[in-house]
Amino acid sequence: MVKIGYLGPRGTFTKLAVDTAFNGEDKLAFNTIPECIDAVNNEEIEIGVVPLENAIEGTVQLTVDYLVHQVRLPIIAEIVVPIEQHLLVSPDFNGSLSELAEVHSHSHAIAQCHQYLHKHLPEAAINFTSSTGKAAEVVSKTGKKIAAIGNKLAAAEYGLKIYQENIHDYPNNHTRFAVLAKQREDVRIKHEQDGEKTTLLITLPSDYAGALHQVLSAFSWRKMNLSKIESRPMKTGLGNYFFIVDVNQPYDAVLFPGVKAELEALGCNVTVLGTYPVYQMKL
Numbered sequence: 602m603v604k605i606g607y608l609g610p611r612g613t614f615t616k617l618a619v620d621t622a623f624n625g626e627d628k629l630a631f632n633t634i635p636e637c638i639d640a641v642n643n644e645e646i647e648i649g650v651v652p653l654e655n656a657i658e659g660t661v662q663l664t665v666d667y668l669v670h671q672v673r674l675p676i677i678a679e680i681v682v683p684i685e686q687h688l689l690v691s692p693d694f695n696g697s698l699s700e701l702a703e704v705h706s707h708s709h710a711i712a713q714c715h716q717y718l719h720k721h722l723p724e725a726a727i728n729f730t731s732s733t734g735k736a737a738e739v740v741s742k743t744g745k746k747i748a749a750i751g752n753k754l755a756a757a758e759y760g761l762k763i764y765q766e767n768i769h770d771y772p773n774n775h776t777r778f779a780v781l782a783k784q785r786e787d788v789r790i791k792h793e794q795d796g797e798k799t800t801l802l803i804t805l806p807s808d809y810a811g812a813l814h815q816v817l818s819a820f821s822w823r824k825m826n827l828s829k830i831e832s833r834p835m836k837t838g839l840g841n842y843f844f845i846v847d848v849n850q851p852y853d854a855v856l857f858p859g860v861k862a863e864l865e866a867l868g869c870n871v872t873v874l875g876t877y878p879v880y881q882m883k884l
């Protein structure tokens with residue numbers, strides 16, 4: 602049976618994404634995103650699912666940086682999941698909000714609820730955990746006057762009470778999850794796909810006037826639509842960046858080699874991080 606790893610433990614959003622996209626397979630929780638990616642690379646598991654980008658907080662830098670700088674694994678599919686953040690407390694907590702001394706959660710979940718925390722829990726200490734599921738586990742184990750931010754699955758898995766529903770600051774909150782695998786055939790998602798994308802990694806030769814404009818024009822005159830462009834530090838010094846570009850179409854044997862050749866003539870380096878179907882999930 603195909604083994605699927607995810608950012609765990611129980612009750613994470615990544616587990617929700619895995620449960621909606623896959624059925625029946627052997628599902629294994631990992632404590633961190635790098636551990637999950639390493640397990641695919643070491644072939645302990647066939648598939649790894651990790652968070653990539655959130656509609657409110659943006660890119661999950663740990664995932665992108667680990668994939669770019671440490672372990673290059675292809676993105677085989679993208680799963681988009683609606684995200685609802687709830688304030689979870691131990692079942693015997695009946696106090697008021699002001700009695701909650703600590704709020705635990707993943708940095709992305711905290712960021713999605715900044716305004717709520719600022720307004721309603723200004724005195725609470727923020728504790729960052731490796732995932733929202735981990736935060737729910739902490740609350741269930743200590744049972745003190747502390748809260749976690751997480752989903753309904755976490756509330757059910759750890760026997761917590763939902764003190765306040767939907768505390769994320771903006772509606773229409775979604776997260777994109779990357780499905781990583783060495784063998785495309787191992788990934789079988791039984792849903793209708795909603796389009797296809799190709800993610801490219803582009804490094805510029807040096808900083809000169811109009812460099813990025815020249816890069817973008819290679820896509821523009823071919824009428825290739827980009828859905829995202831983001832710069833990230835090369836980690837070699839201030840001012841050195843690479844670009845991650847999402848193109849709204851699958852890799853093909855004409856347009857993409859054309860872009861690559863044109864950009865290489867400018868001195869750029871172009872790598873395909875993945876070409877993959879997108880699945881929009883409803884929970």
Ligand SMILES: O=C(O)C(=O)Cc1ccccc1
Pocket residue numbers: 608612613614615616652655684707709710731732733734776
């Ligand atoms: O911590 C989790 O539950 C995750 O899966 C990462 C995450 C955190 C916040 C929103 C979406 C995904």
